[in-house]
Amino acid sequence: MDDDLIDSSRLPLSRKSLLPGTGFFYPDSLDEDRDDERVQEAVEGAEVVVIADADADGLGSVALLREMYDAALDVEPFEAAIAERLAGEEWSDEEDEEDDDAPESPVALVGASPHNLEDEMARVAEFADDGVEVYVCDLCPDRYEYVEEELADLLAHASSVRWFDHHQWRDEVAAEVREAGVDLVVGESEEECTTDVALRSLDYEFDEKFVDLATVTRDHDLWLREDPRSDDLADYAYWTGAEEYVTVVGTYGAELPEIVEEYIAERRVEKEQLIDLAVSRAEIKEVGPWTVGITYGRCSQNEVAEALREQGTDAAVIVKPAGSASIRGTEGFERCHEVAAQVNGGGHPKAAGCKPDIYDDMLDYAHHWSTQGSAAKRVILAAFERLAEEEAEEVDDAEGDVVDEGESDGDSSDEESADGDDEGIETER
Structure with a gap:
């Protein structure tokens, strides 16, 4: 296949927004080989390994751990790389991936997602040195059996496994993870982000900039939107490589340097255009007591959800070209995780994600792209x-209970009266 066919950076924005990025088209077999190499290079010789979600919250936790272990990388090479990107003429889908020749920290970072957590655990168990300390951050398995075997191997290989998270864990899953031997700390999902959890759980006196980093990360991760810096962190974590993000926020905290702010501003030109396209495609549906906005496109889901909220929606669904979807709520709808749980996903009351199990072959994906996610929209609605x-x-049951209670009181009085009559009759007889 011609590489240009899958390089969406060459497309007009209106078409680029309808298709997934270049990485989507790599076969899993090639990805697995590449991931094996990536993890092996990262963890060999490392004293500590952190398996973390590669968003701002998961990576914020990594920054804390590198600070605690005095294992932060030098920021200057990363700032030089940002300057080179700014001097380029266009952004490509792959240009901000990690540099294979970049320096490595003794606190190794292994990026993961809820969908491949067990795979990354298995790789760390296979490639890391015996006795390594392992942390898992900002990840939650839906079921214990999904990670049971891999976690057992990891525990047998590592000297310790600590797990920090803030998602809504099922009680039985948390209990089984702890019984396996993991030091698991789960924060309140509506009050803390994982960086908060790590900050209070690690036995270390962190500088104030890390406290501020946790606060600003929480502002975005819990969708509070009270600090404008939180959007900068989220966008930067999404657009750049994980090692760069961890190093920069580990150096500067939430007060990003001027060159990073310039980079973010440049990338936001296209981001805003993609947001506008997604919002323009949105449909507003009335579902029971809720008004739901649903749209499709490669875009920043949080900003699209905010735009739909301003149009009066209680919930927003953004279906992505890769097949997944983001669900965002408001004060009027705090059950996003319940919707996602029905569609192969999960998350928080006001923010969740899923990927409907409806893609059996490439024809299904072709239909998905050409119809702007019509099948996924139907399943989620x-x-x-x-x-x-x-x-x-x-509601009906509750109202019925009220009626039943009233009827029961009347029946009881009648029964007592009848019993009295019967007793009187019996006595007379």
Whole structure:
């Protein structure tokens, strides 16, 4: 296949927004080989390994750990690389990946997602040195059996495994992870981000800039939107390589340097255009008691959700070209995780993600791209409908209970009266 066919950076923005990035088209077999090499290079000889979600929250936790272990990298080479990117003429899908020749920290970073957590655990168990300390940050397995075997191997290989998270864990999953021998700390999902959890759980006196970093990271991760710096952190973590992000925020905290701010401003020109395209495609649906905005496109889901909220929606769904979807709520809808749980996903009451299990072959993906996610939209809206039906049934049951209680009181009085009559009759007889 001609590489140009999968390089969406060459496309007009209107078409680029409809298709996934270049990495989507790499076969899993090639990705697995590349991931094996990536993890092996990162963890061999490392004293500590952190398996973390590669968003601002997961990477913020890595920055804390590198500070605690005095293992932060020098920021100057990364700033020089940013300057080179700024001097370039266009952004490509792959240009901000990690440099294979970049220096390595004795606190190794292994990026993971909820969908490949067990795979990364297995790689760390295979390639890391015996007795390594392992941390898992900002990741939550839906079921214990998904990670049971890999976690057992990791525990047998490592000297310790600590796990920091803030997602909504099922009680039985948390109990089984702890029983396996993991030091698991789960924060309140509506009050803390994982960086908060790491900050309070690690036995170290962190500088104030790390406290500020946790606060600003929380502002975005919990969708509080009270500090404008939180959007900068989230965008920067999304657009650049994980090692660069960890090093820069480990050096500067949430007060990003001027060159990074310039880089973010440059990237936001295209970001805003992609947001506008997604918002223009949105449909507004009434589902039970809720107004749901649903759209499709490669875009920043949080800003699209905010735009739809301003149009009066209680919830927003952004279906992505790669097949996944983001679900965002408001004060009027705090059940995003319940919708996602029905569609192969999970998350928080006001922010969740999923990937409907509807893609059996490339024809399904071709249909997905050409119809702007019509099948995924139907599946996710159906999940909202089921939730609305359950809520209506609960209301009906509650109202029925009230009526039953009233009828029961009347029946009881009648029965007592009848019993008295019967007793009187019996006595007379």
